Amino acid sequence: xxxxxxxxxxxxxxxxxxxxxxxxxxxxxxxxxxxxxxxxxxxxxxxxxxxxxxxxxxxxxxxxxxxxxxxxxxxxxxxxxxxxxxxxxxxxxxxxxxxxxxxxxxxxxxxxxxxxxxxxxxxxxxxxxxxxxxxxxxxxxxxxxxxxxxxxxxxxxxxxxxxxxxxxxxxxxxxxxxxxxxxxxxxxxxxxxxxxxxxxxxxxxxxxxxxxxxxxxxxxxxxxxxxxxxxxxxxxxxxxxxxxxxxxxxxxxxxxxxxxxxxxxxxxxxxxxxxxxxxxxxxxxxxxxxxxxxxxxxxxxxxxxxxxxxxxxxxxxxxxxxxxxxxxx
Numbered sequence: 001x002x003x004x005x006x007x008x009x010x011x012x013x014x015x016x017x018x019x020x021x022x023x024x025x026x027x028x029x030x031x032x033x034x035x036x037x038x039x040x041x042x043x044x045x046x047x048x049x050x051x052x053x054x055x056x057x058x059x060x061x062x063x064x065x066x067x068x069x070x071x072x073x074x075x076x077x078x079x080x081x082x083x084x085x086x087x088x089x090x091x092x093x094x095x096x097x098x099x100x101x102x103x104x105x106x107x108x109x110x111x112x113x114x115x116x117x118x119x120x121x122x123x124x125x126x127x128x129x130x131x132x133x134x135x136x137x138x139x140x141x142x143x144x145x146x147x148x149x150x151x152x153x154x155x156x157x158x159x160x161x162x163x164x165x166x167x168x169x170x171x172x173x174x175x176x177x178x179x180x181x182x183x184x185x186x187x188x189x190x191x192x193x194x195x196x197x198x199x200x201x202x203x204x205x206x207x208x209x210x211x212x213x214x215x216x217x218x219x220x221x222x223x224x225x226x227x228x229x230x231x232x233x234x235x236x237x238x239x240x241x242x243x244x245x246x247x248x249x250x251x252x253x254x255x256x257x258x259x260x261x262x263x264x265x266x267x268x269x270x271x272x273x274x275x276x277x278x279x280x281x282x283x284x285x286x287x288x289x290x291x292x293x294x295x296x297x298x299x300x301x302x303x304x305x306x307x308x309x310x311x312x313x314x315x316x317x318x319x320x321x322x323x324x325x326x327x328x329x
Contacts, residue, residue, distance in 0.1 A: 003149065003153055004153060004156060004157055004160070007149070007153065007154060007157030008157045008160050008161050008164075010157070011131075011157050011158050011160075011161035012161050012164070015127060015161065015165060020126050020127055021127065021165060021168070021169075023126070024123050024126060024127070024169060024172070025172060025176070027123070028172065028173060028176045028177075029176060029180075032111070032176055032177050032180045032181070033180050035111060036107065036180055036181045036183075036184050036185075037184070039102075039107055039181075039184075040102075040184045040185070043102045043185075054098040054100070054101070055093065055098075058089055058092065058093050058098070058099075059093065061089060062086050062089050062090060062093070065082040065085055065086050066082075066086055068082060069082060069083065080292065081292060083204075084200060084205055084290075084291075084292055087204070087205040087207075088198060088205060088290055091195065091205075091207055091210065092195065095195070095212075097192075097193055097195065097212075099194075099195075101189070101192060102185045103182075103185045103186050103187075103188055103189035103192070104178050104179075104181040104182030104184075104185050104186060104187045104188075104189060105178065105187075105188070105189030105190050105192070105215050105216075105219070106185075106189050106192070106215070107177065107181035107184075107185055108174060108177040108178045108181060108219070109194075109215065109218065109219060109222065111177045111181070112173065112174060112177065112219075112222060112223070112226060112285070113222070113285045113286075113289065115173065115226075116225075116226050116229055116282060116283055116284065116285055117261070117262060117265065117282050117283050118258055118259070118261075118262050120169070120170065120173060120226065120229070120230055120233075121229070121230070121233040121258050121282065122255070122258065123169050123173070124166055124169060124230050124233050124234050124237065125233070125237050125251065125254045125255065125258070127162065127165050127166075127169070127234075128162055128166075128233075128234045128237035128238050128241065128254075129237045129240065129241055129247065129250040129251045129254055130241060130247040130250060130251070131158045131161075131162060131238060131241050132155075132158065132238075132241040132242045132322070133240075133241045133242075133244050133245060133246060133247045133249075133250045151322055151323045152319055152322075152323050155242075155318065155319055155322045155323070158238070159238060159315070159318075162234050162238060163231065163234070166227075166230045166231055166234045167227065169230065170223070170226055170227050170230050174219075174223065189215055190214065190215055190216040190219075191214050191215065191216070192214070192215045193212035193213070193214065193215070194212065194213055194214075194215050194218045195210050195211070195212050195290075196210070196211065196213060196218060196221075196288050196289070196290070197209040197210040197211050197290075198210055198289075198290025199290075200290065200292045200293065205290065210290075218288065221288060222285050222288060225284040225285050225288070226284075226285065228284070228304070228307065229282050229284055229307065231311065232278065232307045232308070232310060232311040232314075233258075233282070235310075235311040235314040235315055235318075236254070236257075236278065236310065236311070236314045237250070237254050238314065238315075238318055239314035239315070239317050239318045240253050240254055242317075242318045242321050242322050243317070243321060257279060258279065260279060261277070261278075261279020261280060261282060262279075264277065264279060264280055264294075265279070265280055265282075265283065265294045271295075272295055274294075274295065275294070275295045275297075275298050275302070275306070276306060278306065278307055278310040280294050280295070281298070281302075281303035281306045281307050282307075284300065284303055284304070284307075287299070287300040287303070
């Protein structure tokens with residue numbers, strides 16, 4: 001361990017020197033206010049339209065979705081999602097809970113939910129994709145490997161450093177979202193009840209296991225799932241960085257995989273085998289919210305297992321290739 005810590009410190013300084021983490025923070029500081037302002041405008045328009053009555057707003061959303069179920073122009077797959085939405089919103093209405101109450105905590109929860117599939121993985125990729133390939137491009141990998149340190153320790157130090165920055169990115173996204181959205185909506189909302197435990201059976205929602213939890217507790221569960229997804233994506237980007245010599249190629253490969261995953265998630269219901277792809281399983285927080293899985297039969301435990309296998313396999317490939325391949329020539 002004593003040999004690892006100086007290497008971790010060295011890798012940390014490299015990432016800081018590249019200033020990519022600061023670029024990520026800048027991206028968050030630019031985009032979050034835009035998203036917050038857009039959400040504030042939507043909330044204001046809804047208040048004006050329904051005279052501040054959230055129950056009326058929710059009832060209108062239920063009615064609109066119910067009316068669309070009779071239209072032949074709406075695909076059957078969309079009707080399934082709308083039936084589930086109607087049942088869940090009726091449950092909130094019956095229990096007198098506004099699921100969209102505007103406050104900084106609720107905005108942060110929804111922003112993190114929407115970021116788990118693509119936005120946060122892209123931020124992670126900015127740090128992970130050139131940890132090894134970047135040093136090949138500059139030639140510093142040769143100098144590093146000539147030192148009297150085992151290769152697996154060098155790679156482990158990079159991996160530990162990556163894990164630290166992944167955690168910082170997830171925490172930074174949450175903190176920046178909360179602090180900025182709180183300026184618009186206020187900083188209260190941690191004790192607001194959020195319902196979780198919706199079980200999706202086809203187009204029906206089983207509410208027997210539904211229970212309310214304080215929003216702060218929901219955020220902790222959500223944060224844990226997002227952190228796990230971020231680590232798996234980081235492991236895969238790390239593997240690509242080991243396998244591919246060019247930083248640009250490494251970034252393109254991961255971007256293609258993530259974007260393809262976003263498309264597949266919307267189209268995967270007809271291709272059952274797609275449930276074993278890591279990209280289709282990234283939306284872990286959807287299980288908490290009761291959103292239907294991309295492919296019927298997928299569960300939280302299933303997605304956790306699939307992502308876990310992909311992450312472990314990526315690490316095995318990374319260490320095997322890095323320790324055995326002739327990198328110096």
